[in-house]
Amino acid sequence: MSMCVCLSLTPILYVCLRPQMFVYLSFRAGDRLLVHTKTSADWWWAELGGLCGYVPSSYLKQDVEDKDTSEDPWQDEEYFGSYGTLRLQLEMLSDRARTEAYRQVILANSAPLRGKVVMDLGCGTGVISLFCARLAQPKAVYAVEASSIAEHTETLVRQNGCEEVVTVFQGRAEELELPGRVDILISEWMGNCLLFEFMVESVLQARDRWLREGGMMWPSGASLCLVPCQALDYYTERMGFWEQPYGLDFTALQSLAQSEFFSRPRFSHLLQPEDCLATPCDVITLDMLTLHVTDLEKLRGQFTFIVEKAGTFHGFTSWFRVQFQSLERDKTTLELDTGPYSEPTHWKQTLFMLDGPISLLGGETVSGIILLHRNPVWRRHMTVTIQWSISSTEETGNCKASILYLLGVNHNSHLPHVHLYPFQTEDVECYL
Template structure:
């Protein structure tokens, strides 16, 4: 909702002279923005805005065409970018230290799923050429050599960790079988004809960081009928849930502290604390209000990069138990197709009723909880779109209705609940 100029003149007077000087000159909306709360301003891509106050890291108070309101920072730029940003320095910098690799190597369900696929299909991988996209520490490449005796493995890693991966390959006596390439996958010089592409590309909400694009690029480069990609398919799961403790911690916290009323901060808390998902949430099975559903299925053989720009997922849940619905949770499942018909498919599932992985689950909290009863139907869409400028980042837009399950209910057309989440910009 746009905020009228006359009723908010105080908002225009809070910048210091230094701030005015620092923020002189307009910024531009890099994409459309439809307000999701009071006090927010509507934006169209290319629209010029003047920043009057940098309220916090997520929202700035701006003026445009005589209208005032809060604008999301991730929608503003000094110029309208014609070239997307991949944040490679930030992204590969994170993978250049050991923190993330320690977390991934310590994740037994993750690593053992890949190892089981390799071991079960070892005979079919013998004398084959394998490409490990984003090899990290080289664990998958070395497991391939240890268990499957391939012709050769190309381990591609763009971060600085590749220097230590090379040393690990040498220490394990595998230098003649594994070539470590410190480069972007798309630029890697590989002369052999690849038989298997293996990669652990999955992130928050399955797609965050968009490493999947590098895998698809390599698939297109080495495409042939017999090419295998592991994982072969992926599914994103969604479930409505209650999360009272977490909601209280982030929002109800502001009602009273030390006997004082801080509820005036709740609007800001919604903008700061609830606009992004919680990526390391552990969802208790008992907090699921319905049976989880697969709302997105990806086939790595046929999936196109372009189709990842904007994905609309339909969902409809029948509530199992009456409770307060605080939001939704997501997780994913990937499958490793067998290389022969007599082998079983290896599955890695990161859901709440499976062994905990480093991905855990992702919690999306609504601004206002919704009361639901057994038999109610939650029907709507989840739209996942790539940030038009920051290409590794996503947006998740929920649009749904709670339809009462009781026939005698007089509510025929309940209003929609809508909310945008930024993953992470």
């Protein structure tokens, strides 16, 4: 009996159980399975119909549709197509905190920017390029945009009287040809969980090709932040509703609701400061002058949180901060913070829900690691792995868990269930 195997472009969240805790997946001849991990020569971890489990590799064969490697692993048509729409440009321009942060950076560095050559990579409508031209009097600004919005950016540059300074280049950074090197490379490349969509690779390639020695990158640094949190309102809305709607018992749907609503990251979450169970920390930090493209394949961070108040642990929330080093020595480094203690941005925060809530007591410790593992095939996707443990108490015991999230372009797909379970650390390492 032979089966078909196919790859998926949708985001997947799944759990790696201990090797001795085998969960087998039932299937029939002709089913198309999504293989997540080729665990060994004999057993693969696969998904079918929202369920995950081990399948014997000898029963599967490659789907002929997947043998066609002509499909773009960067999905540029979809990616740049979305950035060519006014809907997305409006969302970014309407983000006052984000746009004002870049304006303030240029304003604060207006004197040292005078006479310099600037590249604005992924310029969109050109707002940052126009800020540079209007506020800093640079020698030249190269506004680089790969999407079709670049045609309109040229019009906006002329309409704002900046055509003598700003030149628009339409094309990908990897294929870019400029008149010469630049003194400053500025870009707004960040995505959910800081790296999602991986525009940062284009920025690093442009840096290596076009930034002068001693030049400046803006942002100059970036940090991924994490905190254990409560999400009672979200949990109650999705789970409590089924208890007695209209006087009827719908609790049979709670397990389905749990799978559908909690088994994937919530990308547009607004975390309230009072829902933080501990002080947030930076788990991954990047230096944009020294970061290499190869470093993006796998990034690892550690965390230790001291619970500051008793509460219900519903999950982890992440966001990012980026820093803009001054061009002048000893001047203030400016920062854009997308977290709950700052003005909201269009990125908001990303919530990773647990399968079920856990009660935490003040003084307890939540510690572990986070891994960002880039998808080896679909290059704008990544897997987020959070492995954590809670210090031993009468209420929680010695609880440990590992949850894996695959972030893809389509944020609306149905995802399999996430389970919380105790395990030994050595049982998980083989999956990281």
